[in-house]
Amino acid sequence: MNRSDVPADDVIAQTAHLRFVKRDGWSYVERTTASGVVCIVARTREDRIVLVEQYRPPVARRVIELPAGLCGDLADQADEALEIAAMRELLEETGYRATKMRNVATVASSAGMTNEMVTIFVADQIEKVESGGGDESEDITVHEISLAAIDDWLKQSQQSGKLVDARVYSGLYFLRRESDVHVG
Amino acid sequence: MNRSDVPADDVIAQTAHLRFVKRDGWSYVERTTASGVVCIVARTREDRIVLVEQYRPPVARRVIELPAGLCGDLADQADEALEIAAMRELLEETGYRATKMRNVATVASSAGMTNEMVTIFVADQIEKVESGGGDESEDITVHEISLAAIDDWLKQSQQSGKLVDARVYSGLYFLRRESDVHVG
Numbered sequence: 001m002n003r004s005d006v007p008a009d010d011v012i013a014q015t016a017h018l019r020f021v022k023r024d025g026w027s028y029v030e031r032t033t034a035s036g037v038v039c040i041v042a043r044t045r046e047d048r049i050v051l052v053e054q055y056r057p058p059v060a061r062r063v064i065e066l067p068a069g070l071c072g073d074l075a076d077q078a079d080e081a082l083e084i085a086a087m088r089e090l091l092e093e094t095g096y097r098a099t100k101m102r103n104v105a106t107v108a109s110s111a112g113m114t115n116e117m118v119t120i121f122v123a124d125q126i127e128k129v130e131s132g133g134g135d136e137s138e139d140i141t142v143h144e145i146s147l148a149a150i151d152d153w154l155k156q157s158q159q160s161g162k163l164v165d166a167r168v169y170s171g172l173y174f175l176r177r178e179s180d181v182h183v184g
Numbered sequence: 185m186n187r188s189d190v191p192a193d194d195v196i197a198q199t200a201h202l203r204f205v206k207r208d209g210w211s212y213v214e215r216t217t218a219s220g221v222v223c224i225v226a227r228t229r230e231d232r233i234v235l236v237e238q239y240r241p242p243v244a245r246r247v248i249e250l251p252a253g254l255c256g257d258l259a260d261q262a263d264e265a266l267e268i269a270a271m272r273e274l275l276e277e278t279g280y281r282a283t284k285m286r287n288v289a290t291v292a293s294s295a296g297m298t299n300e301m302v303t304i305f306v307a308d309q310i311e312k313v314e315s316g317g318g319d320e321s322e323d324i325t326v327h328e329i330s331l332a333a334i335d336d337w338l339k340q341s342q343q344s345g346k347l348v349d350a351r352v353y354s355g356l357y358f359l360r361r362e363s364d365v366h367v368g
Contacts, residue, residue: 012197012199012204013196013197013204015196015206015211016211017211018204018211018212018213018297020196020197020202020204020213022199023241023242024241025241026241026242027199027200027201027202028202028213028241028242029202029204029212029213029297029298030242031297056292056295056296057207057208057209057210057212058207058210058212058214058295058296058297058298058299059292059295059299059301061295063292063295065295105338105342105348105353106342106347107347107348107349107350107352107353108240108243108247108347108348108349108350109293109294109350110293110294110298110300110349111240111242111243111245111247111249111347111349112240112242113202113213113215113242113298113300114213114242114294114297114298115242115243115244116294116297117243117347118294118350151361154289158289158290163290163291163292163295163301164289164291164292165291165292165294165295166291166292166293166302166350166351166354167350167354168291169289169291169353169354169357169358170350170351170353170354170357172357173353173354173356173357173360174353176357176360176361177335177360
């Protein structure tokens, strides 16, 4: 996330988590507290995908997302491997444990306005071991949706006023590509 | 995009295209010049997807993206319908004309840091009528990739140092879901 190579003169403003930066005539936002972002396409043995829902002040709506989190956001974890962060975030947010994950892509969130990049992992055969719901600063609802019904469920969520994060559909693409299971 | 309902006191900083805002203790970035963003999953009669590539200063890399653009970013087009904007952007950026499009979803780009939402359209049987490449402020390379080879092509692009936008995979999900054509 280029934390160290932004000259101070290029910083327009900074808050606890974000920095508003100008470079080469372009302005954009970057995270100040993380070296990477991971998200997880998590499938149970029963062919359900595990999604999370939380209120997001910037859009003033509840948003359906892949389980996700920051990597290296704590002082003593700056070099934490992305995969370890992904395992930890999946467990914290959903209560599901993965024993293995595949790194399928690192994608740009919206490269005209932010340098955020997200690494997507696919985890199969995850197992429920805790209640989930995130840490004390988070208020996360966990959903487990049959892959055969996911399109209808996402459509209904949108009709009820919730938003869906773009990476949910990216994740479904990777699941569908790697699987013989019918997703839809 | 809530252009009008941000109290001036909540604006931390503003540039030509973006506004850095604080609301309810959260900071995030929003566009100042657009009421919406559209992107287009465009498929030719020969089952090729049309993608664009351009240099993005925030990530300091060339990025592979769906054709996309702002809606209502010009003073006289503030109420322009999203679908008309999508038709115009597809033509401007790629030289392809669509006669019909389906609105398949409106998704959040990264709802923890921006209020950006993108409406995704699918266009089939598009026809090349111009050279494309964007307007005078843009430097866009147009790619037409066989859907049967798209995964390998995206992997090679990443290996060569380019980034892929998350919405490319979201778009491939919608194509694959709606089609009998094998994508992969």
